[in-house]
Amino acid sequence: MAISPKTTLTNCQHLLCEEFALSFSKHCWTHLEFKADYTKQVEGFLKTADERSVCLNLRKAQLQDLNFSRLNLSGSCFNQAHLKHCEAIGCELSKSDMIGARLESCHFVGCALNGVNFTKAILRDCSFSYSDIRHASLTESTLHDVDFMGAHLYGVSLWGAEFNNVKHLKRKSFQDPQKPSKETQAAISESNHLMACDSYRMLKHYLNNSGLYEDASWAAYRELTMERKYFFEKKDSRYLPSLLMDLLSGYAAKPNRVIVSSLVIILFLL
Numbered sequence: 431m432a433i434s435p436k437t438t439l440t441n442c443q444h445l446l447c448e449e450f451a452l453s454f455s456k457h458c459w460t461h462l463e464f465k466a467d468y469t470k471q472v473e474g475f476l477k478t479a480d481e482r483s484v485c486l487n488l489r490k491a492q493l494q495d496l497n498f499s500r501l502n503l504s505g506s507c508f509n510q511a512h513l514k515h516c517e518a519i520g521c522e523l524s525k526s527d528m529i530g531a532r533l534e535s536c537h538f539v540g541c542a543l544n545g546v547n548f549t550k551a552i553l554r555d556c557s558f559s560y561s562d563i564r565h566a567s568l569t570e571s572t573l574h575d576v577d578f579m580g581a582h583l584y585g586v587s588l589w590g591a592e593f594n595n596v597k598h599l600k601r602k603s604f605q606d607p608q609k610p611s612k613e614t615q616a617a618i619s620e621s622n623h624l625m626a627c628d629s630y631r632m633l634k635h636y637l638n639n640s641g642l643y644e645d646a647s648w649a650a651y652r653e654l655t656m657e658r659k660y661f662f663e664k665k666d667s668r669y670l671p672s673l674l675m676d677l678l679s680g681y682a683a684k685p686n687r688v689i690v691s692s693l694v695i696i697l698f699l700l
């Protein structure tokens with residue numbers, strides 16, 4: 431008999447438990463009796479699944495050697511799950527909950543991961559090649575040996591993220607490919623100016639250490655722009671000097687502004 435996934439969440443049947451039951455089970459991970467068999471149950475579903483959209487609840491589940499390729503699992507819950515040696519090629523996972531998840535040797539290729547919440551997740555030896563990670567949250571996540579070759583990270587939140595041997599991130603990674611070329615200003619999430627300022631500072635160090643000095647100067651300019659916006663918000667007296675520095679020299683990152691402002695000063699003195 432084919433296993434059908436739960437489309438609506440039901441409560442765990444363990445007495446007094448307030449968690450939702452896992453997909454394909456009557457219990458949550460904590461109260462699941464035969465944990466070793468659970469990977470096989472999920473595997474059985476993945477093998478027979480067609481292209482229908484399925485929302486899975488795999489909260490806290492410990493799973494390995496699964497293949498999620500070409501499935502539409504958007505909005506699924508992987509909260510605090512531990513996935514090992516899993517593969518996902520062309521998989522739709524947008525807006526999934528990966529808060530506190532632990533992903534080891536997992537490979538996402540050409541996946542839709544936009545809006546995924548990776549807050550406090552630990553990613554080790556993973557790749558996100560050519561995946562769409564726009565507007566995802568990597569807040570306070572830890573990334574070891576993670577490859578972002580060709581990935582799109584426009585609007586991603588990076589506050590407090592820890593990078594260890596992260597590969598193939600550059601300014602272009604933070605552009606939005608869906609915007610017309612004139613508006614391809616690379617950016618991370620800037621909704622909180624102070625957090626964005628910290629995140630751009632981290633990116634600046636990362637890009638400098640990668641030898642991408644021009645890309646690092648973009649991050650440095652955005653860092654100081656976020657700082658100026660924060661000063662404005664807080665009515666801080668450092669706002670005006672910061673604004674002047676931007677207008678006169680673009681925080682030393684825009685040579686054209688230095689030339690124009692120097693010419694204006696010379697003409698004024700004449």
Ligand SMILES: [Zn+2]
Binds near residue numbers: 442448458460461
């Ligand atoms: Zn339970």
